[in-house]
Amino acid sequence: MATFKQLEALIAVVDHGTFDGAATRLGLVQSAITRQIQELEHWLGFPLFDRSGRSAKPTLMAAEVVTHARQVLLQRDIVSSCLISPEVLSRKLRIGITELSALTWLPRLIKAIATHYPKVRIEPEVELSVRLHGLLMAGQVDVIVVPDAFSSNGLVKVALDEVRNSWFCAPGLLDHQRPLALEDLTRYTLLTQGKLSGSGLLVDRWLAARHASPRAHIPCSSLAALVGLTVSGLGVTYLPDSTAAPYQASGQLVRLRVEPPLPSTPYVALARADSYSPFQRHVIELIHTHCDLHHPYQREGLEHDQPQAD
Numbered sequence: 279m280a281t282f283k284q285l286e287a288l289i290a291v292v293d294h295g296t297f298d299g300a301a302t303r304l305g306l307v308q309s310a311i312t313r314q315i316q317e318l319e320h321w322l323g324f325p326l327f328d329r330s331g332r333s334a335k336p337t338l339m340a341a342e343v344v345t346h347a348r349q350v351l352l353q354r355d356i357v358s359s360c361l362i363s364p365e366v367l368s369r370k371l372r373i374g375i376t377e378l379s380a381l382t383w384l385p386r387l388i389k390a391i392a393t394h395y396p397k398v399r400i401e402p403e404v405e406l407s408v409r410l411h412g413l414l415m416a417g418q419v420d421v422i423v424v425p426d427a428f429s430s431n432g433l434v435k436v437a438l439d440e441v442r443n444s445w446f447c448a449p450g451l452l453d454h455q456r457p458l459a460l461e462d463l464t465r466y467t468l469l470t471q472g473k474l475s476g477s478g479l480l481v482d483r484w485l486a487a488r489h490a491s492p493r494a495h496i497p498c499s500s501l502a503a504l505v506g507l508t509v510s511g512l513g514v515t516y517l518p519d520s521t522a523a524p525y526q527a528s529g530q531l532v533r534l535r536v537e538p539p540l541p542s543t544p545y546v547a548l549a550r551a552d553s554y555s556p557f558q559r560h561v562i563e564l565i566h567t568h569c570d571l572h573h574p575y576q577r578e579g580l581e582h583d584q585p586q587a588d
Contacts, residue, residue, distance in 0.1 A: 280318055283314055284314045284318040285347040285351055287304065287318075288318060293416045297312055297315075297334055303418065322339075322343065324337070351553070352554075352555060355553075358555075359555055364394050364395050365396060367397060369399070370398070371398050371400050372418070372419040373421050373422070374402075374403040374405060374421070375402060375403070376404070376405070376407060376476070378501075380404045383568050386568045386570075387564060387565060390564050391561065403419050406476075407474070407477075408476070414548060415550075417553070420549065421561060421565070422548050423546070423547050423548075423565060424476045424546065425475075425476030425479075425544065426545065430548070433548050433551060434548065434549045434554050435546050435548055438544075438565065439571045440542040440544050441477075441542060441543040441545065442519045443517065443519065443540040443542065445463065445534040446526075446534065447511075447514045448508060448510065448531065449531075454534050457535045457536075457537060458535060460485075460490050460537070463492065466514045467493065467494045469504050469507050469512065471499065475499060484541060501517070505522075509525065514534070518571075520571075520572045520573065547566070549562065
């Protein structure tokens, strides 16, 4: 009879593509993963992986086994969520967030989860949106919070907060006192958040739909670096209004009045539908309650530095 541990090992190897990656995810040594897969193969009577290459490639027969294994583990999680008290539920929770979330509302979320589930081990993964989406699809995180820039096929999606964006530049680069057209900005270097950023993807699509092609652009995944480049007068950029506020107040940046205005960036929570348990649903409900992307996390009256965004 197959065990839960064997099914977990099977799914981990499939999601990570290697026995080493599966071992790291499950906190085991590779030999333990290999033994569990071999025992499962012996019980089934056929191999689950082609081991001739460096990666563990699933066989054709493995696909159906993996589908049933995910269903079995999901049912196990559902039963656990219904029968086990939250105070004694012991498991790992892997949450993927961008830096903007990590430095604004994530501490409040961790406190809320710890209050409801004191034995749950929370492991935040702070990354750019495209990489977080890849980790979710590979089963390496349970829930991610990212800009709504991805297909939701096979995913559960819950709308969260929205971030208002505007165009900014250093004083004197453009006349910020008069209204500007989007075409006026294309004569300057555009400083963008890059193609690994969910916000960057959304703004790129918005510009392409309006046939706005800048003279030159500099992609950068770090908002702090974008602010520094913009303050130095190297070009025009788009920033969350809340992030730009202190630089406006100090006179380092000015807001540009551009028509049409930039759209807000909607943020969503995503989880895989094939592993969406009542526990994950409650976690996303807590995320929905605590997600506030406009104000840095405050502790003991001290405000953290301005966060990076994505």
